[in-house]
Amino acid sequence: MTMRVVLSRQLAEVRTNLLDLGAQVERALAQAMTALVTRDGALAQEVIANDKRLNELRYTIEEQCVEIMARHQPMARDLRDLLTAVNLAQELERIADHAKGIATLALKLQDGPMPPDLTNLKSMAVDAQGILHHSLDAYAAGDAAMAYRAAEEDGPINARYDAIVHTLLEFMASDPTAQMPATYLLWIAHNIERSADRATNIAERVIFQVTGELVDFGAETVPSK
């Protein structure tokens, strides 16, 4: 086997591992939200326990990349692919941390009052999952246009956050015991918003990988009004 064939095969392995990590992170995020909405403590515990495995997988990918770089001294495009993989693994692992954060808060919200309507929070999570899913699709397809579309989905999330704050204020006004649950729900909104932010980072990276162009959709956090 030529070195080139060995390198291609190893690069393909990295991609497979990365997409595997991506799929698991998507699942963690969905499960954490289900655990919250259905008040399913066992499911929340499962998300928390599983996070350790995702951390390990992230570092496995990073080590794989470093070993390939050291062994093959790849140039230009191959190097960019490897650096993209390192970067994506890091973003994915941190999204998993946010899923774990949501699950931890879901455990605290097992009993006690809840606002009557969690629609905005649920929609926000669905939006974030959509951005993540589409960013990973763009990575799998090596498609910059797809990545651009994924990054542009980030807009409505910040507006939803404002609506959530409004709901939580009403919730606290209506129920004197609601202060802690409202705080926890605000943290959950933050975890979701940050997941969306990191999913957007993934899309930015894919654009860089494919086109060599560095774009910044902006990590700054301001409401969209």
Place this chain on the structure above:
Amino acid sequence: MAARVTFDRQLREVRARILELGSLTERSVAAAASALFQRDLALAKAVVVGDQEINRLRFVIEDEITTVMATQQPTARDLRELVTALSITSELERIADHAKGIGRLVSRLDGLPMPADLADLVSMAEDVRAMLRHSLDAYVEQNVAEAEAVAQGDYEIDRRYQTIFQTLSEFMSVGRPEQMAGTYLLWVAHNLERVGDRATNIAERVIFVATGRLVELNTDQS
């Protein structure tokens, strides 16, 4: 010149540039906080505009690092160090984005009422700046103990955030302008909290390179 000598020199240059980026970023966070507390719109605008220079510097550093990777045949150990440099560069640039976010919010808060007591927010801004400084010191000195101390700060910040929300929720019940101002201040707190979060990411990296130990110092908020 031997390849190793060239490599070491290039690595030192990369580190020096990261420190330059770090100090620009620190200054930007500090300026955003003073713009907020002194309601200084001109300073807030300067932070927003200054972010462009920080973005530019980040691209320069990324370019330097990938050139070293492609031309110097670094060993696995060197590569780990370079991957760390890349990761820290991107954290710093995003920290500067949060400072810019605060700068924008200061403009939105113009003309709106402010709560009498912003002490918690002031302390939070000081805490995250200290975390950022310590994480950069830990990187320069490869100081694991200092990196670990950064994480302790992050717990404090999570707790403070909770107090801020509770204080603001009272203020926000007064009326519509208070509610808007309160929401903007929550976003400010959110940006500050993320600066602390990213400083902690830098500290984690420093620990990983120095010890090969995988730690998770922060992240899930609870």
